[in-house]
Amino acid sequence: xxxxxxxxxxxxxxxxxxxxxxxxxxxxxxxxxxxxxxxxxxxxxxxxxxxxxxxxxxxxxxxxxxxxxxxxxxxxxxxxxxxxxxxxxxxxxxxxxxxxxxxxxxxxxxxxxxxxxxxxxxxxxxxxxxxxxxxxxxxxxxxxxxxxxxxxxxxxxxxxxxxxxxxxxxxxxxxxxxxxxxxxxxxxxxxxxxxxxxxxxxxxxxxxxxxxxxxxxxxxxxxxxxxxxxxxxxxxxxxxxxxxxxxxxxxxxxxxxxxxxxxxxxxxxxxxxxxxxxxxxxxxxxxxxxxxxxxxxxxxxx
Amino acid sequence: xxxxxxxxxxxxxxxxxxxxxxxxxxxxxxxxxxxxxxxxxxxxxxxxxxxxxxxxxxxxxxxxxxxxxxxxxxxxxxxxxxxxxxxxxxxxxxxxxxxxxxxxxxxxxxxxxxxxxxxxxxxxxxxxxxxxxxxxxxxxxxxxxxxxxxxxxxxxxxxxxxxxxxxxxxxxxxxxxxxxxxxxxxxxxxxxxxxxxxxxxxxxxxxxxxxxxxxxxxxxxxxxxxxxxxxxxxxxxxxxxxxxxxxxxxxxxxxxxxxxxxxxxxxxxxxxxxxxxxxxxxxxxxxxxxxxxxxxxxxxxx
Numbered sequence: 001x002x003x004x005x006x007x008x009x010x011x012x013x014x015x016x017x018x019x020x021x022x023x024x025x026x027x028x029x030x031x032x033x034x035x036x037x038x039x040x041x042x043x044x045x046x047x048x049x050x051x052x053x054x055x056x057x058x059x060x061x062x063x064x065x066x067x068x069x070x071x072x073x074x075x076x077x078x079x080x081x082x083x084x085x086x087x088x089x090x091x092x093x094x095x096x097x098x099x100x101x102x103x104x105x106x107x108x109x110x111x112x113x114x115x116x117x118x119x120x121x122x123x124x125x126x127x128x129x130x131x132x133x134x135x136x137x138x139x140x141x142x143x144x145x146x147x148x149x150x151x152x153x154x155x156x157x158x159x160x161x162x163x164x165x166x167x168x169x170x171x172x173x174x175x176x177x178x179x180x181x182x183x184x185x186x187x188x189x190x191x192x193x194x195x196x197x198x199x200x201x202x203x204x205x206x207x208x209x210x211x212x213x214x215x216x217x218x219x220x221x222x223x224x225x226x227x228x229x230x231x232x233x234x235x236x237x238x239x240x241x242x243x244x245x246x247x248x249x250x251x252x253x254x255x256x257x258x259x260x261x262x263x264x265x266x267x268x269x270x271x272x273x274x275x276x277x278x279x280x281x282x283x284x285x286x287x288x289x290x291x292x293x294x295x296x297x298x299x300x301x302x
Numbered sequence: 303x304x305x306x307x308x309x310x311x312x313x314x315x316x317x318x319x320x321x322x323x324x325x326x327x328x329x330x331x332x333x334x335x336x337x338x339x340x341x342x343x344x345x346x347x348x349x350x351x352x353x354x355x356x357x358x359x360x361x362x363x364x365x366x367x368x369x370x371x372x373x374x375x376x377x378x379x380x381x382x383x384x385x386x387x388x389x390x391x392x393x394x395x396x397x398x399x400x401x402x403x404x405x406x407x408x409x410x411x412x413x414x415x416x417x418x419x420x421x422x423x424x425x426x427x428x429x430x431x432x433x434x435x436x437x438x439x440x441x442x443x444x445x446x447x448x449x450x451x452x453x454x455x456x457x458x459x460x461x462x463x464x465x466x467x468x469x470x471x472x473x474x475x476x477x478x479x480x481x482x483x484x485x486x487x488x489x490x491x492x493x494x495x496x497x498x499x500x501x502x503x504x505x506x507x508x509x510x511x512x513x514x515x516x517x518x519x520x521x522x523x524x525x526x527x528x529x530x531x532x533x534x535x536x537x538x539x540x541x542x543x544x545x546x547x548x549x550x551x552x553x554x555x556x557x558x559x560x561x562x563x564x565x566x567x568x569x570x571x572x573x574x575x576x577x578x579x580x581x582x583x584x585x586x587x588x589x590x591x592x593x594x595x596x597x598x599x600x601x602x603x604x
Contacts (some may be wrong), residue, residue, distance in 0.1 A: 025454070028454060028455060029455055030454040030455050030459045031454075031459050031462045031463055031466070033462065033466070034454055034458070034459060034462045035454070038454065081419075085415055085416075085419060088412075088415065090410075090411035090412045090415060091412050091415065108392075109392035110390075110392045110393050110465055111462070111465075113387055113390065113392060113393065113415065114387075114458050114461055114462055114465075116419070117383075117387060117418070117419075117422065117458050118453055118454040118458040118459070120419065120422055120423065121422065121449055121452055121453035121454070121458060122449065122453045122454055124426045124445060124449045125446060125449035125450055125453060128442050128443075128445045128446035128449060129446060131439070131442045131443075131446075135438075136437075136438035136439040136441070136442045137433070137438040139438070139442050140430050140433045140438045140441050140442050140445070141430075141433075143426060143430045143442070143445065144427060144430035144431060144433075147423055147424065147426045147427035147430060148427055150423055151420055151423035151424045151427060152327070152330060152332040152333075152336055152337070152340065152420040152423070152424055153330060153331055153332050156336070156416050156419050156420040156423060157332045157333050157336060157420070159416055160333045160335065160336045160413070160416055161333055163412055163413075163416075164333070164335070
């Protein structure tokens with residue numbers, strides 16, 4: 001699949017997901033200001049990569065988009081909650097996200113904390129709602145996988161390590177490549193990986209196939225993060241929607257800081273190749289889309 | 303069932319739940335400091351009322367304690383996360399909880415936010431893990447009920463309303479009884495209610511029986527909260543483990559502030575009687591325990 005076709009599908013996916021996000025709270029009897037704040041962050045843009053991955057993997061195993069869509073939206077709820085909480089003054093203290101003021105800048109700190117809490121909770125509600133269309137065994141298995149991946153072992157644990165390492169380096173040492181890879185695998189890799197694996201589980205993929213998906217997705221997450229680090233270093237603020245070079249300014253260890261830009265690009269390419277190799281057992285248009293997406297994940301930083 | 307027997311069972315339940323809580327993270331590969339912080343708040347005491355309710359209701363419908371225990375522990379994870387986040391400087395800004403420094407006083411604000419996030423996420427993982435022993439349909443139905451009850455409509459929504467009303471009253475008006483009842487129904491009632499309903503769902507209770515349980519639990523939650531408000535007003539700091547009268551000092555509307563102590567006690571008794579009436583269809587030792595517990599919920603404030 002060429003880049004153009006892949007981008008077109010990714011854009012159509014994003015539009016479908018956004019339409020769902022924009023209306024999934026319509027009938028919900030909740031405080032208006034909380035709804036406004038949740039929607040502010042849910043609809044602040046973004047590639048909707050995680051839902052797109054979940055949908056494409058499910059379709060590759062014969063699943064129906066409409067059956068998986070609420071789960072895919074739940075993954076975007078989780079991604080959004082993590083951004084809202086990471087931006088808080090007590091955490092990364094960011095004022096801008098995707099070119100717009102961060103949630104706490106608009107709604108205040110208390111509301112931003114609660115908005116994240118609500119997004120995380122409603123994510124599991126959306127996921128559970130899939131059992132109206134899909135076998136409950138699959139849904140509960142996917143929920144367990146997602147909870148494990150974004151909890152203490154995965155995403156939240158990664159943020160804890162990131163904060164600890166950033167503080168430690170502020171005082172003394174430079175993080176190692178191993179530290180960096182562990183932090184990224186947890187902080188951003190785990191949610192990307194579970195997005196893909198849950199697509200497989202929900203579509204009833206075999207254990208073997210789900211493991212192949214996990215191998216691809218693990219390498220994809222790594223490639224994606226290396227490319228993000230490169231982009232943070234080489235782009236300008238307008239392109240990023242946040243201050244360029246902000247990772248370095250905050251004393252965060254990045255791939256370019258450890259390896260230089262060229263070596264980082266090589267590593268990203270290597271990871272993408274590993275990822276694509278793991279997709280070898282599969283065929284068809286959805287597999288082709290996933291391959292094109294994996295290439296794009298690194299090539300955007302070249 | 304007399305008070306003595308009920309208290310003995312409640313204590314035994316609490317011990318069983320605490321043993322589970324103390325060890326459920328043993329094998330989990332997560333950052334040590336995060337584990338320490340989660341356990342600090344999980345094991346800071348408390349009556350373990352929500353798990354006890356979930357277990358007793360499940361047993362009333364023929365469920366086995368050991369099958370439901372991980373779900374019940376998940377409810378305590380959720381209760382604990384809500385306390386950690388509510389105590390944050392941006393929220394209620396409390397220094398003490400159950401006589402001990404609050405989480406953020408010990409671990410810092412960033413870690414307290416992440417600790418709450420991890421507790422909430424792991425709660426859903428624990429809940430989903432029940433599908434190894436129970437039918438997946440029941441587990442996913444209970445997860446959906448819990449997520450709805452503690453999300454934007456329920457617990458988080460209640461905290462949003464509470465903050466908004468406290469701020470508004472700081473400036474001008476005194477909250478009405480209706481406002482107060484709505485805030486409490488969401489903020490504390492919804493988690494108590496879902497603890498009971500999930501016990502019924504997990505044990506495979508009929509729709510009718512689950513509705514009777516919901517009616518009882520709704521009135522119980524209300525009775526419980528009125529009694530808590532009274533205790534906050536009449537107890538001393540040593541008994542409460544936090545500054546007595548702190549609700550009033552923070553400008554929060556309470557039942558005693560609106561109705562006086564005597565009328566508040568009457569209302570609590572009335573709610574408890576409504577609750578007990580809803581249990582009429584049921585019989586046996588577990589029902590007797592729930593009745594005794596309902597009486598105790600209000601009598602402790604007399």
